[in-house]
Amino acid sequence: MTTTSFTETSKDNILISDRGVPLLCDFGQSRIIAEFSESTTQTGPIGTWRWMAPELCLVEGARHSYESDIWACGCLFIEVWSSQWPYHSKTNQQQFILALGAREGPARPSNMPDCIWSRVEECCNFMPSQRPIASRVMQSLAVSGRSERDVPRKSIKLRESALSVAWFPDNERVAVGLHNNTALVLNVATGATCLHLVGHTNIVTQVAVSPDGRLVATCSRDKSIRLWDAETGLAVGTPMTRHTKWVRSVAFSPDARRIVSGSNDETIRVWSIETCATVLGPLRGHASGVTSVVYSSDGSRIASGSWDSTVRVWDAGSGAEILTLHGHSQSVRSVANSTDDLHIASGSDDCTIRIWDARTGRPVGRPLDGHSGWARSVTYSPDGARIVSASDDCTVRVWNPSAGVLLSTFKGHTDVVRSVAYSPDGRQLASCSIDGTVRSWTASAT
Numbered sequence: 001m002t003t004t005s006f007t008e009t010s011k012d013n014i015l016i017s018d019r020g021v022p023l024l025c026d027f028g029q030s031r032i033i034a035e036f037s038e039s040t041t042q043t044g045p046i047g048t049w050r051w052m053a054p055e056l057c058l059v060e061g062a063r064h065s066y067e068s069d070i071w072a073c074g075c076l077f078i079e080v081w082s083s084q085w086p087y088h089s090k091t092n093q094q095q096f097i098l099a100l101g102a103r104e105g106p107a108r109p110s111n112m113p114d115c116i117w118s119r120v121e122e123c124c125n126f127m128p129s130q131r132p133i134a135s136r137v138m139q140s141l142a143v144s145g146r147s148e149r150d151v152p153r154k155s156i157k158l159r160e161s162a163l164s165v166a167w168f169p170d171n172e173r174v175a176v177g178l179h180n181n182t183a184l185v186l187n188v189a190t191g192a193t194c195l196h197l198v199g200h201t202n203i204v205t206q207v208a209v210s211p212d213g214r215l216v217a218t219c220s221r222d223k224s225i226r227l228w229d230a231e232t233g234l235a236v237g238t239p240m241t242r243h244t245k246w247v248r249s250v251a252f253s254p255d256a257r258r259i260v261s262g263s264n265d266e267t268i269r270v271w272s273i274e275t276c277a278t279v280l281g282p283l284r285g286h287a288s289g290v291t292s293v294v295y296s297s298d299g300s301r302i303a304s305g306s307w308d309s310t311v312r313v314w315d316a317g318s319g320a321e322i323l324t325l326h327g328h329s330q331s332v333r334s335v336a337n338s339t340d341d342l343h344i345a346s347g348s349d350d351c352t353i354r355i356w357d358a359r360t361g362r363p364v365g366r367p368l369d370g371h372s373g374w375a376r377s378v379t380y381s382p383d384g385a386r387i388v389s390a391s392d393d394c395t396v397r398v399w400n401p402s403a404g405v406l407l408s409t410f411k412g413h414t415d416v417v418r419s420v421a422y423s424p425d426g427r428q429l430a431s432c433s434i435d436g437t438v439r440s441w442t443a444s445a446t
Contacts, residue, residue: 033133036065047091050086051075054100054126067128073137075106077131081116082109118370118406119391130366139191153428154440155412156191158184162432164206164419169213170228171423174430176438182220185230188430188440199226205248210256215273218258219247225261226275237276242269253316254299260316262290262304268333270302270313285321292334296341296358303344303358305332311346311356323361327354334377337436338401339384345401347375353389355401364406369395372435377419381443382426388443396431396441410441 027105031388034283055062082313086106089313096134105124108117111196122378164177168185173194176184183204195373202221209216214229215236223243227236245264252259256290258279260270267282268290288307295302295316311332337344343364344356352367353375380387386407387399396410397419422429422443429441 007248022353049096050088051091053128054103055128057100060390065128067131069125070131070134070137071125071128071143072136074120077116077120077123078106078109078112078164081112081166084109108245113409115406115409121369122405127173132403132405136405152290154188154191155443156186156188158436158438161415161434161436162418162438164205165421165432165438166207166209167218167421167423167430168209169211169305169424171425171428174421174438175207175209175216175218176432177207177218181220181406183207183216183228185216185233186438188428188438195228195230197226197228197233199235199239200224202246205246207249207251208259209254210252211254212256215252215256216249219250219261221246222264223247225250225271227259227276237273240269240271240276240278242278242282243267245289248290248389251294252295253295256304260293260295260302262293262306264292266306268293268302268304270316270319280316280319281320283314284315284323285324286310288331290333294335294337296337297339298341300437301337301341301358303334303335305346307331307347309342311335313358313361325356325361327356327367328352330351333374334379335386336379339382343401345378345380345387347378351373351375351391353378353387353399355387365401368399368401368404368406369411370399370406371395373416377421379421381422382424386443387424388420388422388429390420392416392430394433396420396429398429398443412439413437 017204051072052066053251055414056068066291078086089098103126103380122132147344161179162176166175174188181202183197184193187194198222202223204218204220208221208428214231218224225240229236243263243265247261247263249262250259257273258270262268266286267284268281269278269282270357272279286306286308290306292305300316304312309328309330313319314321328348328350332346334347342358344358346352347353347408351371352369354367355364356366371391371393375391377390378387387401389397394413397406398408400407413433413435416431417431417433420431427443429443432438
């Protein structure tokens with residue numbers, strides 16, 4: 001199989017066959033040269049400058065390539081969608097060259113949705129090696145063409161702001177932490193309240209459900225962690241109170257014998273569910289409050305995120321720090337492990353989601369960039385093929401982590417989305433917000 005590089009990929013060079021197949025042709029260039037005199041001279045690469053990749057314009061001796069065609073493809077999306085030329089605000093070639101030299105990409109048309117603009121950003125990457133292959137662009141377009149969903153499957157209105165949501169193994173119920181110092185267990189399909197968990201004396205910052213569905217764990221600004229019977233709603237054991245500041249995160253171990261907590265006191269503790277006593281820690285290393293903790297799927301490691309902008313990985317048996325991951329420019333709000341334990345995802349106040357190699361600590365691919373507000377919550381789908389994120393921009397977004405592309409944007413919340421979670425069967429998403437709602441969304445089509 002051979003790869004052909006075209007000198008022109010503007011709409012003037014595309015015909016649609018009787019079968020609806022787009023075909024590239026070579027005669028558009030001559031018309032553009034004749035009508036607009038905007039083609040480059042014969043001393044350099046041939047083409048119309050508005051569609052030409054940076055390397056063709058800025059690197060002496062550069063030649064057209066598959067990667068430069070992908071850049072032109074991104075420009076084509078702009079032209080076809082908006083009927084505007086790429087770099088339409090640049091009135092001459094000199095302005096265009098200066099923009100490329102400043103690494104200024106083409107401007108986003110005002111009416112272009114996220115799902116299409118994300119494809120443009122992937123294609124118009126200033127690093128040729130990081131541009132996607134054509135088949136990947138086609139696949140992501142096929143999915144994202146249906147990705148703007150404005151209506152959730154179910155919206156449950158609460159009387160208080162909701163800060164955290166977690167699914168039960170039955171795929172029918174969720175636990176929700178509330179601003180009024182309590183937590184609820186809700187039936188997602190009916191919106192009915194199954195249990196009301198009362199005992200904390202300050203805001204419930206996070207909830208977790210044990211893998212067997214028998215227990216709910218809650219943590220709070222009252223510096224405690226509490227356990228609850230998921231059938232009766234009664235407290236189990238005594239409150240865990242060794243942290244000296246707000247407890248921000250709590251998670252069960254895969255065997256449901258321990259829980260891990262992270263606190264504003266900059267420490268991590270591991271607790272016995274049987275005795276409610278600290279069995280490991282406090283683990284110290286973060287230079288600021290710990291915002292998120294999670295066990296690996298095999299229970300051997302703990303990942304944590306912090307206001308110090310780092311992700312750290314710890315040995316769950318000894319408490320030794322294994323890795324420190326640097327890359328975010330602002331606080332890390334959430335961390336998640338992939339189901340195969342090969343990767344860690346992190347969401348940050350820098351509005352990006354990053355993916356890391358869980359063994360080496362090296363970044364994997366480019367940051368997932370699309371949110372316009374803090375990335376508050378991230379988690380993997382049960383099959384590991386997707387990442388879902390929740391943000392201050394009031395949206396929930398689904399990403400393909402292997403391709404590094406946005407697949408879906410869920411809109412409907414009217415305030416900060418604090419938490420999002422996949423159902424165990426991967427068919428639903430649940431999100432909760434400061435707007436006082438819990439919303440469920442169909443995830444299977446993403």
